[in-house]
Amino acid sequence: MIKKRISGIWNYLIGDAPQFSLQSRIYHSICIITILVIFYTIPFSLLNNLPWLALLSSGLLCLQIFLYYLSRYRNWLNTSMIIYAVIFNIFFAVSYYFSSGIQGSVLFSFITVHFLIIATAQKKHYWLWTLGNIILVISLIVYEYYHPEFIIDSYNDRVTRFIDITSTYIVTILLIFACLTYIINNYNVEKRIADNSLSKLQQLNEEKNKLLSIVSHDFNSPLSNIQTYLDILERTDLNPESRKELEKELRQVTNDTQHFLNNLLLWTKKQMEGFDFSIAAIDINKCLYGTVEICRNLAVNKGISFEYEIHQDTFIKTNNDIYQLIVRNLLNNAIKFTPSGGNITISSVLDKQFLTLQIRDNGKGIPQNKQNQIFTSTVKSTFGTNNEKGTGLGLRMCKEFTEALNGKIWFKSEDGKGTTFFLQMPLGYHFE
Structure with a gap:
């Protein structure tokens, strides 16, 4: 019961499948997870005597909630995602210098942000975001190499450094795992829906071919017979017995045609509208x-x-x-x-x-x-x-x-x- 309720809340937060695309649902999931990670970052920064990082994270938290609102409730997915990508790259670029540079954990964060961006970005922008991420990170590392004096060592001791790097690694792995699992599961759901739609389409196509075959062949034949009988009755001087026999055949063909037409109309209505x-x-x-x-x-x-x-x-x-x-x-x-x-x-x-x-x-x-x-x-x-x-x-x-x-x-x-x-x-x- 609790699991079902949690699942219902989660589905509401990320949006229902018919209303929101898979890309939107993935992005909403990322936004929610990012909000939770920032919540973790604020007390961690305070414990490590980094009040400036806690303050920055608080502002980032407010911004992330706003970005989630833009996409989830205003349907501005692309705008929200671009702002998300730019802001978080800037945030981690700044954090790089205040968090021990290459000796700290920020490089893991760049990997995480890039993965989350690629998971929601449009396909035509993949290379743009990838090259941008590589250029940004290499620029930070090169600048640190030539100007190490700008790097601030944020760790009080060796234990703090190990805790920060280890926890960041774990969070990165969990985020990637959660995101990939969600993408794969939803891909399988979308594939099943597509397969079902294809199967229904093939079935409808078979029904259409059957219907066309019936109309073109079986419906044309009795109408031709009726026309032939009427021509004979009109142009030929028949004796009463022959005329009666022909009228009997005409009645039979007409009855069969009417019976077939009623069946065809009902069956077609069923195929189009259901029962x-x-x-x-x-x-x-x-x-x-x-x-x-x-x-x-x-x-x-x-x-x-x-x-x-x-x-x-x-x-x-x-x-x-x-x-x-x-x-x-x-x-x-x-x-x-x-x-x-x-x-x-x-x-x-x-x-x-x-x-x-x-x-x-x-x-x-x-x-x-x-x-x-x-x-x-x-x-x-x-x-x-x-x-x-x-x-x-x-x-x-x-x-x-x-x-x-x-x-x-x-x-x-x-x-x-x-x-x-x-x-x-x-x-x-x-x-x-």
């Missing part, structure tokens, strides 16, 4: 009455017997319109792949928690080598027993919609002997 279905307890018989009657007529017109055996007064938790769409797709498939003289049965199995709808036919069945593709985008267009056109979209959509409604869908099939689809939904409530 937002309201779920309620509905009477399954009232929900399916219209759908079943339409499909019954289609089956009878094709010469297929149709049986309906669903529990009465049974309620399931689902979305009325989407559940009808799923069942309509399953029944249309059964009709499509069942030959004249065949049989389709829609029944239900009831237990304490679920109602499972079973749609059984004795049609063509699904070949074994295609069964693992039925609910995927890899399934290709198929033709029914009367050359009814399918797109391969309906069953995949059924699975996606079923899972969105907290249900399950599966099937059993044997090539040449028929198929049974199972559609399971949680119960709403049930009257005995």
Whole structure:
């Protein structure tokens, strides 16, 4: 609990990932750590009889808090970072002469400051900051070499020198470790986000290609057929029987096209907007009455017997319109792949928690080598027993919609002997 609270405070101080870039969050971390280090420097300077350094550090502390405020709350990252780099290089350049020069610990501080600057600076400025740091440090060392009298030995004894150099080294290592660890962890987080985005983009691209393929091929074909039928009806003097047969075919093609278009529109909406279905307890018989009657007529017109055996007064938790769409797709498939003289049965199995709808036919069945593709985008267009056109979209959509409604869908099939689809939904409530 304490760890989680500390993590929450830290994330607030450095800024949330969506609002602040990785560069900004790293810089805010550096600012906070620098503030803590300066807090350490003030009492250490006083203990070593360096009141001027304690006073300078106090002013630097106020400046560092202001720089943090500029970036974190005013979003002036680059301005704050440049001021930070310049001020701290000047500070350590001055401290170099007042802290025993090359015999002291300030060189470690130059390394730390440069590392922190590179961690947050723009890539195009890396060499500028690096050359500046090298030139500054070498200039200080050369000047000390020729003018050692300007160097003030700030250590009272050998023990103080060892403590200062050792503590500065430890602080430098810890700062570099903390900063590198944070950068690496955030890099991995950003990489995972990028990988997920790439995966979603690839998936969307596949969906787009699938959609274009369906529209360009499968949607164009039935429209061409409708146009052909209409041309024949307009230009040809048909006898009543031929005309009736042609009108029947035209009705079938129109029905298939409308069915496909409804599926396509819903599936496209799902891909673009996601699922937002309201779920309620509905009477399954009232929900399916219209759908079943339409499909019954289609089956009878094709010469297929149709049986309906669903529990009465049974309620399931689902979305009325989407559940009808799923069942309509399953029944249309059964009709499509069942030959004249065949049989389709829609029944239900009831237990304490679920109602499972079973749609059984004795049609063509699904070949074994295609069964693992039925609910995927890899399934290709198929033709029914009367050359009814399918797109391969309906069953995949059924699975996606079923899972969105907290249900399950599966099937059993044997090539040449028929198929049974199972559609399971949680119960709403049930009257005995």
